[in-house]
Each structure stands twice: as C-alpha cells, then as structure tokens.
Amino acid sequence: MSAPRGQEGLLSADAVLHRAAERLAHQFTGLVGEETVERVVFESYAALARTATVTSLLPPLAEKFSHDRLTALAQSRGLVVKTVPEILYVCVQNSGRSQMAAAITRQLAGDRVHVRSAGSQPAAELLPGVVTVLEEAGIDLSGEFPKPLTDDVVRAADAVVTMGCGDACPLYPGKRYLDWQLTDLAGLDLDGVRAVRDEIQGHVEQLLAELLPSTQATS
Template sequence: MSESRGQDGLISPDAVLIRASERLAHQFAGMVSEETVERVVFESYASLGRTASVKTHLPSLAEKFARDRLTALAQSKGLIAKGVPEVLYVCVQNSGRSQMAAAITRHLAGDTVHVRSAGSQPAGGLLPEVVTVLEEAGISVGDEFPKPLTDDVVRAADAVITMGCGDACPIYPGKRYLDWELADPAEFDLDGVRAVRDEIRANVESLLAELTPVAH
C-alpha cells in the first residue's frame, strides 16, 4: 500500500492514523465496529492536538489513547471482563493531582487495580515539579500525558475520584463518586508539591484498603 507523504517526505498523520485504526479494528473485532474505531482514533488525535505542547509523537499517543478508550467502551458494554476494580481520577488539567493519584495507585496496588486519569481541560504536559516529586518517591511517569475526559472512561469506571473539576464529570448510577479536596500543585514550590503528593498518597492508601481489602 502506498503511503501519503508530505513535502518533507514524512508519512502524513492521516495515513498513520488510518494504519492505527486498522490495527485497533483488528484488536477489537467483534466488539467495536470499524467505523467506531476510526472515529475514536481521529477524535483522540484531534482532542490531544488541541493541547499537546509537542506534536512529534502525537499519532502514537492518539493510538494509545484510542486503545484505552476502546477498551473502556468494550468494558462498559460487558464485552471485556473487568478482572480488577477500575478507578478513574479526574482533575482540571490532568497535569498534577490526577496524574499523581494515578501514578501512586499503580505504584502501591500493582495489578490489583486498573487506573485511568483525565482532565476536564487538559494541559499540554505534566508539571515538571510533579514529575520530580514522584521520581523522589521512586515512581516514574515517563510515558504519561494529559488526556481529555471522555464519556467512555467514566462509564467503565467503578470508582470516580474528582479533584477540583466541579461538575465537569458526568454522573452515572451505580458508580462510586468521591471528591478529594486537594490544593493545585501548580500553585506551589517543590515543598508544597511534596505535601500534596503525601496527602494524595494517604487518600490512595485509604481507597485501596476499601477496594482491595485482601491485598491490604
């Protein structure tokens, strides 16, 4: 198959996204239609492109984001079993609080909980201070990036924890909703961000004690 290339000789984003759509359509065959897969892939690319500070890896990030959205969609329809509790953390920019909560949860819970995070108004990247204080605690977030809040990930979640995003998160019956009152780390120096990190860790430990009582 010939590839569409731009004047710089690089394969066009559309061609890369079509290939991604084909891969994901194969992965989710029998669960999600090809049309839905392609729509989610191009939607994901467009929504990430509105805020991404670096565009170089945008198609690959869009594929990763689309895969997670399609998994959530299949989970919410009962087509993919949820072997562990699904937790969704939501803040405004998905660059600080919700990223720290997700990273700390993964660090503490391992594979006993599956975690997603999102923002009602996602930023272009993670706060450098957040990356620093997590690395101090032995937690890497090298592959993470701010993601917009989408309906499919809310539907798939068992517990939705919000942090300062107000009424942006849709409400569905049968889910557990918590609101953690946490200061925005964007307003602090490193010591202040460390304090927010430690407060989040305490909240996460309490949540995990309820979600995975045997493991904790």
C-alpha cells in the first residue's frame, strides 16, 4: 500500500534520519535518552519539511536543528553548564529580522554569547535582501535556514527577543523578555532592509552592553 500523500519524503528519509539519531544519541550519551533523541530528529525533520522547497537538503538540516534543540534541552535541565549568556531571537518567519539580529550578534560578540533564532511561522528560505545586506557587512548566511520556534530553545535562553510575533513565544520565569518594534521586511527595497539592519545593530549593541557589562560588546 502506498504511503499517504505528504509522507513519501519522510519514509524515503527514514534510514538517513535513523543514522542521524544514532550519531546524536552517541554525542548526547548520559544527557538525553535515545528515544528522546530519535523523537527530536523526526519532529525536526517533519517541522522543516512543512515549508521546504528542496527536500534533498532536509536530512542534514534536520540533524543540525536537532543538535541545537538537544543542546538546549540539556541546558534547560541543568545537564550542560552554560558558560556564556544564551540569546534567542524570534520573529514570524525567521527569514529576516531574527536572522539579522542573530548574525549581527555573532559578529559583534563572537563566542562571548550563544545565539539562536526561530520563527513562529517559519518561511521556506531567507529573504534575498537580508542575505545581500548582511554580505555587505561581511556576514555570511549560507549556513542559516528558517527554524520553527520550539519550547526547548525558549527554556534554554537567558534573554528572549521578539520582533512582531505577538504572543507566540511561551513565557517562563527567570528569563528576560524584550520586544523590538521593527519594520516588517516584506516589500522593502534594499535601502529599507539596510535601515532595519542598522536599527537592529543598535539594539544588539545595547543588549550586549547589558549582558556583557565587564567587557566591550563589540570586537
């Protein structure tokens, strides 16, 4: 009997995902159980598949996404010690504003913070204008992709910055929540995207100055 429509890709990737789960289970031995690892891998694949346009890239992206989620899960359980502040940037599609904020934060702070980004309704790919204006600033986004917002990354964050995603982000005690009022990038020309990029950089510099008070926020 043929697979239900929409599940063919998952079935064809099944063996690849099982191998990815085995690799991750080995990496997270003693931190996260094998069943949890496998569930996260298949959940991550299914979540990314909802918007993917090139399915051949999904298994490696799902493994990368799963690794980040499992790290966040271990951190939230206190099984992995956080040595630097964790920042999570959230917008609707994770294709523009949150990706720019994460990329600029990495450029300015380096390894003094750890950064994640996610979307409440992730798009299929990054906005071309975002890639262009960040390349102008010397930032390469070739390894980035829109990711859905998951509970584990919120729990692991110290600071959660939202950008027009409403109340999609769950609230947990002990975390710092910020909402940056930024123009939606949809329909903006490159000059408009550049203006938002520069506005985001100002916000990021201020946040880093608060999170890293004893050091210079910019490198």
